[in-house]
Amino acid sequence: MGQLLIKNARVVNQNAQTECDILLENDYIQRIDSSINAVNTEVIDVKGKYVLPGMIDDQVHFREPGLTQKGTIATESRAALAGGITSYMEQPNTVPQTTTIDKLEEKFGIAANTSFANYSFLFGGTNDNLEELKKLDKNACSGVKLFLGSSTGNMLVDDVEVIEKIFRNTEMVISAHCEDEGTIKRNLEHYKAQYGNDIPVQYHPLIRSAEACYLSSSQAIALAKKTGARLHVFHVSTGKETQLFRNDIPLKEKKITAEVCIHHLWFSKVDYKTKGNLIKWNPAIKTAEDRAQLWDALLDDRIDVVATDHAPHTLEEKQNVYTKAPSGGPLVQHALPALLNKYREGKIPLEKIVEKTSHNPAILFQINKRGFIREGYFADLTVVDTNDPWQVGKKNIHYKCGWSPFEGEVFNARVTHTFVNGHLAYENGVFSERRNAKRLTFDRQ
Structure with a gap:
């Protein structure tokens, strides 16, 4: 060049x-x-x-293979460029799931031919693929993903013995989706008894409740401490959970780290009235008080990374009744502009945005020569x-799904x-x- x-x-x-x-x-x-x-x-x-150093997004769902009506590695990585994201880590709940080394390498092959941004993938842990995980080279990909609560793709890992074995048998970062499945099921049945399938979406944060999040994340953290595993808790969504993380040691010394996503920093439960299923995520967007406590933890370094959890669905899917509308939404194009709005409001310094979106993901995942503006990088x-x-509108949205929860912003x-x-x-x-x-x-x- x-x-x-x-x-x-x-x-x-x-x-x-x-x-x-x-x-x-x-x-x-x-x-x-x-x-x-x-x-x-x-x-x-x-x-x-x-x-700024290009943003490194440690959690995206680009939907390929198998769910390409929602997005592809090409379309979503291209949209990411418009949002200042130059590297991403894509999740394993595709079709087929990324739960074997062969399937992992197939996704790397797709990205090598089609991705516009730098790429890696997380290997999905399941109740029955421990032996395959043991074969995975620790430098092969960005890490291991465990769904300790169910979400899109039905990759729930709920065998306690298997979870502990996974924690004991990998040197890689274990990134975990933490929500207690039993709590969620009980809450869902309670509201289905009242409303059937058409539950008002404002009950989503009561179904995927703060209690469900805290119970699961606290158990995962206790297990990480017991086993010495390197745990990264994805998309922390409650104020109570922020008390589980430390800020008294440097990031390089932390064995347990945390991420918050832009939608949990921006929206609160009052926004369900106008946004409906468009802001239905797992974990759920919760109260304004939770949001304020997430900001506090981000700024005082208990939370280490800001990511998107970019998870596009078609608008048609999102318009279904609550129990049939999938969780997730597209964010890679708009996360950095949203953070920069908060900078303009005096909420967060530019230096802190760069630390949480570029420096820290590079340090946390031990990425070679990225995340900083340095000679030789x-x-x-x-x-x-x-x-x-x-203003965000249909004409300037680059996601394949064609919509954004930020439309009109x-x-x-x-x-x-x-x-x-x-x-x-x-x-x-x-x-x-x-x-x-x-x-x-x-x-x-």
Whole structure:
């Protein structure tokens, strides 16, 4: 690809802001300096804009293979570029499920041919694939995923002995969806007795309750402490759960970490009245008090990562009655603009956004040469204009499903450029048709 020079960048990196130029060569950041002059080099002047490390989304559902009416690796990774996401980790609840090494490598093959952003996948643990999991090389993929509560794809792992064996038999990060299935079933039957299948969606956070979340996550954390496993709790949704995590040691020393998703930071239960099933997620969006406590835990470092849990469904599916409407929604294009709105409101510093969306995922999953703006690192960069308002609408949504829970929302900031391994993959609404994505690699000794 040769060289490309980014001039007049306001770089946000490692808890500091720096005015500088960035010289890219082929896939990498070659040089960072206060002023760089390069001959016969393409120059992109980003004066007045911020340059951030590309966001690393540790939890997405891109639906391929088998559920491609909702989305594909190509369509959703392309949408991710418009949201400043340059790398993602995709989940195993596809059709077929990613629960064997062969199926894992098949997904890597699809991504190698079609992905617009850097990629890895999580290997799904089940009640009966422990021996296959033991064969998995610890650097093969981003980690292991356990559904300790049922969700899309019916990959529930509920055999306590098997769960403990999984915790004892992998060195990889175990990412867990934590909701207690027994509690959820009892709550669901209670409301079905009153409403049948057409339960008002505002009862969703009472069915997938705070108690169900806390019971499951606290048990998983207790087991991680008992076994010494490396546990990462996905999409924490309650204030009570935040008390389970530490902020008194550096991230590199943590054995138990936590993630929060953008929808749990943005919406609350009052939004079910207007959004309905469009904001039906598992775990459920809960109270404004829960949301406030999630923000507190994010800002004081009990919660380590912000992700999307991007999980598209067709609008037709979402319009079903409660018990038939799937949980999940599309978010990769709009998560960073939503966080930047919160920056404008004074809720979170830019440096903290970068830490939670880029630095920490790279540290937590031990990703090679990504997540930071450093010489010698891959040139995954996002340029944002924090003073360019725009409204989310059908004409500017890039998800295959064609809708967003943020429709009608005005964001104050937009992603103007996204670089993937030094290649300008997205610029002011225009996507490059050239793919320069790579399989994420890991440094786990």
